[in-house]
Amino acid sequence: MKSYIDKISKLLKPKExxxxxxxxxSGVFMVDIWINNEFYCIQLFDNKFGISKVTEGIDFSTIPDKTYIHWKDFEMELKKILVTL
Structure with a gap:
C-alpha cells in the first residue's frame, strides 16, 4: 500500500x-487532506481504498464513506475532488 501513498502524494503536491x-x-495508512475549508480522510486498508469527507455534523468514523477495490476507480474519485480547486 505504500506505493499508493506515493501516488496520492504526487497528485497532491503540485497543487500544494x-x-x-x-x-x-496494522499496515493501514491514512492521509488527511485539507482542501479549501473541507477535510477529507483517505484510508488504505486490506488492499482497499476508502475516502470520507469529515464535517462538524458527522463524527469521525473508521468506516469510509466510499470504498474502492481498484486503484483507478479510487483515483478517479480523488481527482474529482481535486478539480474543485
Whole structure:
C-alpha cells in the first residue's frame, strides 16, 4: 500500500494541498487532506481504498464513506475532488 501513498502524494503536491500521512502497525495508512475549508480522510486498508469527507455534523468514523477495490476507480474519485480547486 505504500506505493499508493506515493501516488496520492504526487497528485497532491503540485497543487500544494495540505496533507498529513499516518501509518499504523496494522499496515493501514491514512492521509488527511485539507482542501479549501473541507477535510477529507483517505484510508488504505486490506488492499482497499476508502475516502470520507469529515464535517462538524458527522463524527469521525473508521468506516469510509466510499470504498474502492481498484486503484483507478479510487483515483478517479480523488481527482474529482481535486478539480474543485
Amino acid at each position: 494541498i495540505r496533507h498529513e500521512i499516518h501509518s499504523f502497525d
